[in-house]
Amino acid sequence: MGYDRCIQILSVLLLCGASWAQGPVAAPAPSFTPADAIRIACGSASDVKIGTRVFLADVQGTGQGVAGRTNQNNGALSAYAPLLTSARFFTSAFNYNFTVSPGRHWVRLFFYPFAFSSFQPSNSFFDISTKEVGLLSNFSAVTFVTADSPYFVREYFLNITSKDLVLTFIPRSNSYAFINAIEIVSAPDGMVQGGAPTLGGGSLTYPGLSQSALQTMYRLNVGGGTVAPDDDSANLSRTWIPDTPYKLLNTPGVSVEANATKITYTDVAEYIAPATVYASGQALEDNDVANANAALNWNFTVDNNFTYLVRLHFCELQYQRLYERVFIIEINRVAIYQFFDIIEEAGAAYTPLYRDFMVPMINTYPKINVRIAPDRSNPNAKNVLLNGLEIFKVNNANSSLAGPNRIIEPNTTSGGTQTTNSSSSSNLGAIIGASIGGVAAVLAAAALVIFCCYKKKTKSDKPGAPSHWLPLPLHGSSTDHSKVSTSSAKSGKSGAGSYVSSVPSNLGRYFSFAELQEATNNFDESLVLGVGGFGKVYKGETDDGSKVAVKRGNPRSEQGLNEFQTEIELLSKLRHRHLVSLIGYCEEHGEMILVYDYMANGPLRGHLYGTDEAPLSWKQRLEICIGAARGLHYLHTGAAQGIIHRDVKTTNILLDENFVAKVADFGLSKIGPANEVTHVSTAVKGSFGYLDPEYFRRQQLTEKSDVYSFGVVLMEVLCARPAINPALPREEVNLADWAIKYHKAGMLDKIVDEKLRDTINPDSLKTFGDTVEKCLQERGIDRPSMGDVLWNLEYALQLHEASVKGAMSSLDQGNFSTDSDNSHMISVPLVAPNLFDDSLTMDIERRMLEETASEDQSASAIFSQLINAQGR
Known part of the structure; x- marks a missing residue:
């Protein structure tokens, strides 16, 4: 079941059999002739x-x-x-x-x-x-x-x-x-099927879609030109327009084209889209594929408080074999496919394919973002490709498709009014200039107020500053708008104190943008430590000589406001040895920048595979896992409701100069359930390969969701390979499923990182494997708490250290030759307690209490109960 589960759960069920996306697979319908x-x-x-x-x-x-x-x-x-x-x-x-x-x-x-x-x-x-x-x-x-x-x-x-x-x-x-x-x-009834997967909560399929009324919002021939109504398939008279106006400019992309006569319709009916659409597509420039930040992005403005059907059209025009083109597909930052292969989905090149998704836009930023990026975990995968895109509005509960009118903005050049994006013309000037009376005058006046307020709020001295990112909303109730930047006052640099922050001063040091420019040598690309969904992370040095990590939001992605806000709110309250500390932030000139302690040894993943870093020993790996577990345990138990991280993975576990592990990136974190409530109902977010299957199915987030993700991390640490690797044979794609099979068969030692072979005490390995198996249970109720996981990792470390001491003692007594290898490590005759029982050995209890006592005593009062053993 391993690969099936990977397909069904970790890639949004990969829309098995394509039935969710486009209904039952059938031979293409005959040429359609409209009755009316x-x-x-x-x-x-x-x-x-x-x-x-x-x-x-x-x-x-x-x-x-x-x-x-x-x-x-x-x-x-x-x-x-x-x-x-x-x-x-x-x-x-x-x-x-x-x-x-x-x-x-x-x-x-x-x-x-x-x-x-x-x-x-x-x-x-x-x-x-x-x-x-x-x-x-x-x-x-x-x-x-x-x-x-x-x-x-x-x-x-x-x-x-x-x-x-x-x-x-x-x-x-x-x-x-x-x-x-x-x-x-x-139109053919098969144009829209009965349901499609839904992003961001609710049921997995959207019921009654075949009976719903739809409004076409966008219909794009991606990578190609306009397809006129006379050239549409099945005489449906649709118009397909180029995608250029909707594509973000950070990666221009390149058009991919083929002869339309090569397009062969098999499982998709010809009326879905004309061959001209499938015969062209948009890909990245070849020299952009290796760029870790390169992706294709399209943004679409929509009416709020409606649900939308997003239809993506694909057809492979260049490659012939599986896994040559594997890429990630995201809608509004939700990864709907972690490794999408057009050949695998469609069966062959030049064969059309489409996938449907429901996207609720309820009280949210009124834009739909579609993003595709290469799967860089697969070195053999090449580029990305999208051929067509359609977005349809679905009628609401009131059986309505009606959206608002556009706002009329003042025309400062002519003294009249004009619609957004319009330029002067004699025809429109006469039309709109006549709107000085009645209801239109009221609308224009209201729009003028909104326009002026908006311009004032987003005014920036920095050329090219993003205008669509508003200042961070106020946190707490003790905001002092007159308080100048504390960092600027301290530094005494030019312009210091000229910017008034809208964020309370108790949320960390406020950095001016000029200070962070200086700290990072004007965001020098040579100082980039990594790139994530929020933006790039730069190495920097503050005015007092402290090394910092500066995470700068990428405004072009139109993502990050919620993550920026959540990170500041949470980390300003958290202080723990195994959590990355937030030093401060900057929201000047429309920027969103977070400043952290610098972690000299970077992400854990870089020390496991994919780099030339020296391999970590088994003891180091256990100590790192224990540190990360302590950080997560603190999050879960340090407050009445606790905090659920929601994105536990090896890239979010960072290592300082002493290889002490610290959990990072709290942008997706959620406050845990209160009182007797067992879960938090929320949209599914996280990283595929680490995503709790129960959370995905039910949209019910618990602390046990972090436990599942941490179980994948533990197996990644042991086997030194990615959580998902589509380049491997089918049964090995999903690390969790594959490794658990070996563990249950008593052969976990066969898939251990080859750099660790014959260095791990068998009892330590078994304890570690049993712990991982418990973490990866299908049902959250069957998984251990993070405190139990922490104890068992301590026990695995104790077994390993005892065996090393025993081996050294035997060597001192001459029991082993000096050229013997580690395959003769002694299995120490310790009696293992019930792995998830509350009775702990004194040695492990001492370790945990000493570690707890050494934590930063400045932790917020709401987390202080962890300072004593009761908090665990």
């Missing part, structure tokens, strides 16, 4: 032909509302000008009635706001709905146009259960509604 293809040129007296599509004159609208037309010749309308320069206007409720075949339909509404007679675009606010779902509410089309895009299309994917489709237009009071064109096209 209804196109109306609203307000037009004659038919309009756009490419091969014919929009009929608005006969049913005759005598209803007002048909209007404009002679404005806007080049941005291009081929659509004959269709969009006519419209129908309504001052009262009006229905468009269409006879259709029951089933799924694409419904497209075309809007080009122009002035006609007394109808001014700035005074148009209206609702649109069907019998089943609301599409638009208090909608103002003028807020969505720009000079470059004076028209737009709202596309919906509706499940119509009767033979009548009724589109109802309702103007708001003293306003009017309008529409330029309507298109209704039948």
Whole structure:
């Protein structure tokens, strides 16, 4: 079951059989011919032909509302000008009635706001709905146009259960509604299946998706050009646009292309996406693949408080064999695949594949981030690839898809108003300039206040400073806004004290940005210690000569605010020998920077594999594991609720100059459950390979989730290999499953790091292996506490040290020749107690009490109960 469990749990169940992502695997459907293809040129007296599509004159609208037309010749309308320069206007409720075949339909509404007679675009606010779902509410089309895009299309994917489709237009009071064109096209029922995996909590599958109403937010031909409606597959008339406007600029990437005739549809129906989309893709530049920070990122602005269906399209265009292209896929920092191989998923090159995911955006930052990065744990894996991407909004519990209008911002160049991202044009200037009365004036005034406040808050003297990171929210209740930076006052450097921190001074030393620039030689790349999800870590030296580690957030990732805040809040309260100490922070100029004690020997992982570091002895490894266990035990038991780390792994265990282990990176940590509550319900976060399977299945976080992750760390320490390595044979991919099989078979010594072979006392190894097995139990209730794990690691160390002493004693007595190797180490006849019993030996109890007594006595009062043995 080892590999199956790896696939199912550690890679978000890898969507076994692809059934979660796209329903049951079946042969591709035959070429689809839409039963309905209804196109109306609203307000037009004659038919309009756009490419091969014919929009009929608005006969049913005759005598209803007002048909209007404009002679404005806007080049941005291009081929659509004959269709969009006519419209129908309504001052009262009006229905468009269409006879259709029951089933799924694409419904497209075309809007080009122009002035006609007394109808001014700035005074148009209206609702649109069907019998089943609301599409638009208090909608103002003028807020969505720009000079470059004076028209737009709202596309919906509706499940119509009767033979009548009724589109109802309702103007708001003293306003009017309008529409330029309507298109209704039948779609295959297989376009959307019944469910898909859900990110960030809730059930693993999103129920009822096949019955839901969807709105198309984005449809991208990644790495390629525009695919026009006439070139869409199955006559569905969709438009696919390039991905360039949505891609972050930190890694430009390169287009990968193939001849579309090579695309072979097998398990995916041709109507899902045209071959043109699958025949192009986006990858990294070859020289960027080795860069530890290189990845492709796309950002998409969405409406808050909706759930979104994110569909990713893949097709391998370059490689032919398994594991040549293996990469990581993340949505909003959640790794949906830790090692994704298109060939393995699709079965062959040039074979289309897609995966669906539900992304709830409830009270969160209204952007969806999609990120793909090479799997750098596999030296044979090459690059990344994405061919297409679609994002659909799903109707909410009120059967509505209506989102807010865009905010109108002041136009400081012309004295009028304009929509976000718009530039001046005579047409739009006239339209929006007319918004000086009524409701629009109120909106503009409100937007002006918001705009000015926002600009004031994000103003920066630093060129290129990120504008979307707001200052850290206030912590606690004793904020002193007038208090200047304590570090600046101390240093006396130029500009010191000029910046007023919005964070209370009791959360550590405040560093000015200039101080950290000087400490890191202006963030010299040669001083980079490592790169993580938050950003790069630099080695630095403060004004008093202290060596520090400076972790600088990467604003382009649009990630890190929560982690930054959590890290400061937690570490300002924690002081323990086996936790990395936070010295201070900086939030100046939109930066998010954390400053820690410098750990001279870096992450534990670097001393196990992948580097040229001298190998650690078994005693060193046990002492490091014991130190890390002490740090985690302190987190779990030092307060009434305790703290759950949630991201325990070998890269988050750092070693100082004396190889003392310290737990680091508390950005994902959570306060534990209170009183009689057994768990914390929260979104699944962590690192694959270390993720507690029970936590993943149930979204219920407990201290035992850290115990599971630490069990993987222990096995990683023993075997000196990654937790997940897809380059290995299938049964060896997942370290936890593979190693436990060997342990249960009594052959754990066969997979021990070869640098440790014949140096470990068998009893010490067995105690260690039994401890790991307990940590890796499927159910949290069957796992030991971190205190029990700590005791057993102490016992394993005691066994090892006793055997070494015994061996040395025997050598002194001449029992072994001087050229004998460590394979003759003596098994000391100590009686092992029940591994997880409360009765401890005096020697181990003494070790633990001495260690506890030596901890920093300045620990916060809420953690002080750990100072006595009761705290354990």
